Amino acid sequence: MFSDDHGSIVHPLDGHGYLRSFRFHPDDGVRYSARYVETAAKTEEKGDGASWRFTHRGPFSVLQGGHRVGNVKVMKNVANTSVLWWGGRLLCLWEGGMPYELDPKTLETVGPFDLLALGDRADGAAPARRRLGHRRRPWLAEAGLDAATRLLRPVLSGVFSMPPKRLLAHYKVDPKRNRLLMVACNAEDMLLPRANFTFYEFDAGFRLVRKREFVLPAHLMIHDWAFTDSHYVVLGNRIRLDIPGSMLAMTGTHPMIAALALDPSSRTTPVYLLPRSTEAVASGRDWTVPVEAASQMWSLHVGNAFEEDNARGGLDLHLHMSGCSYDWFHFHRMFGYNWKNKKLDPSFMNAVKTKEMLPRLVKVNECLF
Incomplete structure (x- = not known):
């Protein structure tokens, strides 16, 4: 759901999740059913009436109607990004909040499923935490980041209702070990030049098998990722904090994503190979x-990753992914959303008059590290 009945059009990434089910019967054709995911935001914006009124602007949107200026309702969990069937549960995931569980037969919403709590409360989880390693910042810089974190967390949590950790919507399944792999980032990472990643591995019953935590000295934006038998692979899409954009975003007149911009100063795109196995951790x-990969490569989605022994006695890591090599790219008009003129028009990407502004898209079939 992208538009309400009071003049607001939101970015597709902030549209309400709508789950469809197709059941194939050999003697009775195909049966179709669908329901909105009954998130807290959907219940508030639709309720029991026939009219939609958006009250949350979402991270990528502004509101043309209703409460716009000063609106701090940003974290609009719409459960609209990924669908997961695991351990007898049907889950709808979103990039920034808890998954919602649905009944697989009726598609009725059961409620939030706190997957991170299962991982963070589990006994015996041994995080592999290493703060910045050989690239450690000066003590004063680290102390400044720690102080900024302590200041930001209560603001993000209390004012903008952001959870301390945001679960990424893309999950992975390790078929060899029959495990579900998930990753979470800290809420303050988008505003600080430090990235925290916590990887969770669950068995078929949602019991935590492995937990590893990493801290990287970089300002990164991660949507998708990969894994092999021995490593987690994170492609570091480089971003920077846009101070004027962040001030405007706080007012509600600009989308929250305006606080971030691409970092053109970096000459390379970092690809982090984080140790997953005990052997990789012990390797030192x-x-x-x-x-270091090509400078202008924005990682979109990963298809597959695997590793092979090479003739040098080491490992070759293969990564199959899609990427964007851009001349121009920003977050505001993805999928044709234009908050300034209240339009949602993906066809602008095909307009000849804007050809000089469009990103060059390339498929990166395989990267070998």
Whole structure:
């Protein structure tokens, strides 16, 4: 759901999740059913009436109607990004909040499923935490980041209702070990030049099998990722804090994503190979030092990753992914959303008159590290 009945059009990434089910019967054709995911935001914006009124602007949107200026309702969990069937549960995931569980037969919403609590409360979880390794910042800089974190967390949590950790919507399944792999980032990471990643591995019953935590000295934006038998692979899409944009975003007149911009100063794109296996952890390799890829490569989605022994006695890691090599790219008009003129028009990407502004899209079939 992108538009309400009072003049507001939101970015597709902030549209309410709508789950469809197709049941194939050999003697009775195909049966179709669908329901909105009954998130807290959907219940507030739709309720029991026939009219939609958006009250949350979402991270990528502004509101043309209703409460706009000063609106701090940003974290609009719409459960609209990924669908997961695991351990007898049907879950709808979103990039920034808890998954919602649905009944697989009726598609009725059961409620939030706190997957992170299962991982963070589990006994015996041994995080592999290493703060910045050989690239450690000066003590004063680290102390400044720690102080900024302590200041930001209560603001993000109390004012903008952001959870301390945001679960990424993309999950992975390890078929060899029959495990579900998830990753979470800290809420303050988008505003600080430090990235915290916590990887969770669950068995078929949602019991925590492995937990590893990493801290990287970089300002990164991660949407999708990969894994092999021995490593987690994180492609570091480089971003920077846009101070004027962040001030405008706080007022509600600009989307919250305006606080971030691409970082054109970096000449390379970092690819981090983070140790997953016990052997990789014990190897002593400095995982804070990334593999350097082409500078203008925005990682979109990963298809597959695997590793092979090479003739040198080491490992070759193969990554199949899609990427964007851009001349121009920003977050505001993705999928044709234009908050300034209240339009949602993906066809602008095909307009000849804007050809000089469009990103060059390339498929990166395989990257070998």
